[in-house]
Amino acid sequence: MPPPPRVVLLTDARMAGHAAPGHPERPERLAAVESGVADGAAIAGAQLDRPRVEPATRGALERVHSPIYLERLEAAAHDGLGWIDMDTYIGPGSWEAARLAAGATIQAARSVASGDAAVAFAVVRPPGHHAGRQRAAGFCLVNNVAVAVGELRAAGLAQRIAILDWDVHHGDGTQAIYDEDPDLCYASTHQMPLYPGSGRADERGSAAGIGSKHNAPLSPGSGDEAFLRAWRETLLPAVTAFAPEAILASAGYDAHRLDPLAELGVTSDGFAALGAEVGRLARQLGLPGVALTLEGGYDLDALQESAAGTVIGILGGLAGTDRA
Helix, strand or coil: CCCCCEEEEECCHHHHHCCCCCCCCCCHHHHHHHHHHHHHHHHHCCEEECCCCCCCCHHHHHCCCCHHHHHHHHHHHHCCCEECCCCCEECCCHHHHHHHHHHHHHHHHHHHHCCCCCEEEECCCCCCCCCECCECECCECCCHHHHHHHHHHHCCCCCCEEEEECCCCCCHHHHHHCCCCCCEEEEEEEECCCCCCCCCCCCCCCHHHCCCEEEEEECCCCHHHHHHHHHHHHHHHHHHHHCCCEEEEEECCCCECCCCCCCCCECHHHHHHHHHHHHHHHHHHCCCCEEEEECCCCCHHHHHHHHHHHHHHHHHHHHCCCCC
């Protein structure tokens, strides 16, 4: 009898040190998603491991972000709680939290790419996909998934990499960082109109990267049917044709119907169904699994249920037992 699949959960309580009173991106999100990942692993009969998280090194961060930007972030954190824009704050615990979030995402990516895990979920905050090379925005300070891409390449574990982004907001920072990169496939569903306003279907990349970026904007209230159709009929076929050597997911759950910041109307079952599709894709491509990093999602119950569904779905898709 084969051993159970391995699920790696990467989180650290020190990420709760990034906090501002009344902000929707709050420390309690960590416990909700952590519980969801553990629930999903248990229901799927997987082995759950919780390795210690190591913060990202300055070298890893500088593969994506400019040194001057990082120096300014660190200095701003040391100065006390302040606001970068109307949505994005930084305080005394923010620099440590950001380094831990990027470090956990790196570890998740490496765990799967090296074949040590079927699912590795970096349960992190602050989120990352709005952060650009020299810009914090949209609750994000460091672009965690972009940093993980750089580390996979530096380690020789993968060159052609796909990022699947199902956060309700378009990952403008991630797309901009890799817009000219033909070896980075970015695929996103997101509500439109909604912050940040980017992510039109005709945004396909630039220079050598033209054709490697794929956006499927959805109208408010689209729900599971339109959400899953966009992935099944447009985005996942594009990823399949790209033939990545690794799949990373920017796993945001603010598309959920209970989320207070958006109106896309996806359910926890919708996220589970997408997880199954992604697991099947990884199996079809001969990949060992999928690495995920938490982006948005601000209703705690929705976060827990959706994370559980994602883990169950991916493992079922990988094993061919998802009944789809």
